[in-house]
Amino acid sequence: xxxxxxxxxxxxxxxxxxxxxxxxxxxxxxxxxxxxxxxxxxxxxxxxxxxxxxxxxxxxxxxxxxxxxxxxxxxxxxxxxxxxxxxxxxxxxxxxxxxxxxxxxxxxxxxxxxxxxxxxxxxxxxxxxxxxxxxxxxxxxxxxxxxxxxxxxxxxxxxxxxxxxxxxxxxxxxxxxxxxxxxxxxxxxxxxxxxxxxxxxxxxxxxxxxxxxxxxxxxxxxxxxxxxxxxxxxxxxxxxxxxxxxxxxxxxxxxx
Ligand code: PGA
Numbered sequence: 001x002x003x004x005x006x007x008x009x010x011x012x013x014x015x016x017x018x019x020x021x022x023x024x025x026x027x028x029x030x031x032x033x034x035x036x037x038x039x040x041x042x043x044x045x046x047x048x049x050x051x052x053x054x055x056x057x058x059x060x061x062x063x064x065x066x067x068x069x070x071x072x073x074x075x076x077x078x079x080x081x082x083x084x085x086x087x088x089x090x091x092x093x094x095x096x097x098x099x100x101x102x103x104x105x106x107x108x109x110x111x112x113x114x115x116x117x118x119x120x121x122x123x124x125x126x127x128x129x130x131x132x133x134x135x136x137x138x139x140x141x142x143x144x145x146x147x148x149x150x151x152x153x154x155x156x157x158x159x160x161x162x163x164x165x166x167x168x169x170x171x172x173x174x175x176x177x178x179x180x181x182x183x184x185x186x187x188x189x190x191x192x193x194x195x196x197x198x199x200x201x202x203x204x205x206x207x208x209x210x211x212x213x214x215x216x217x218x219x220x221x222x223x224x225x226x227x228x229x230x231x232x233x234x235x236x237x238x239x240x241x242x243x244x245x246x247x248x249x250x251x252x253x254x255x256x
Pocket of ligand 1: 013170174175176177178214215216217234235236237238
């Protein structure tokens with residue numbers, strides 16, 4: 001895959017929101033406001049049905065497009081699924097292992113590792129979500145869970161793939177709750193994941209991986225996170241509001 005420097009990354013996960021016309025309008029609005037900058041790359045991840053229209057709208061813009069999920073088989077009798085081969089050309093990135101998929105759709109660590117493999121085969125950059133539940137958080141297991149999910153997701157990943165891999169540390173209890181994780185705590189978990197990746201692949205290779213924070217990010221709390229060693233954000237709710245999302249991108253840019 002093509003080499004790119006380690007820019008900050010801001011990803012808007014639109015989840016199961018917006019019809020095709022609505023998604024296209026939001027993409028048009030963002031295109032006007034978010035321009036090419038050196039230090040930050042912006043990505044939006046619409047639903048599968050809006051991918052084509054949004055990717056056409058954002059062609060030649062500063063905003064890249066991502067998918068929210070993928071199935072790891074290449075083609076065949078898998079009703080309702082979408083493969084990496086189908087996403088190629090439409091999506092530069094693809095979110096995998098989001099906690100909503102793990103919890104509501106039973107996605108396992110093994111599924112995540114196979115999805116990562118399929119995406120890399122088709123030159124699509126995986127954004128792998130990791131993070132603990134509230135129970136695990138209360139039990140002091142935040143780092144253990146994040147590291148173990150990261151380990152599983154990297155099963156088929158080589159050193160050469162690392163620059164195309166992004167993790168998003170998303171504590172499940174912080175998603176959609178309005179209660180973001182404290183930036184110090186997010187940094188702690190992220191450091192533990194970085195340490196693990198360094199042990200696995202060596203310092204230099206591990207430095208290429210980006211680790212984002214996600215969970216109730218907004219324009220206000222983004223400032224606190226940007227003071228930490230965090231490579232960007234995975235934004236849910238706030239990414240549906242073009243002004244708020246643009247503000248998050250600007251805040252990140254100022255601190256990059
Ligand atoms: P949120 O979602 O920003 O609405 O908390 C984040 C996510 O699920 O990726």
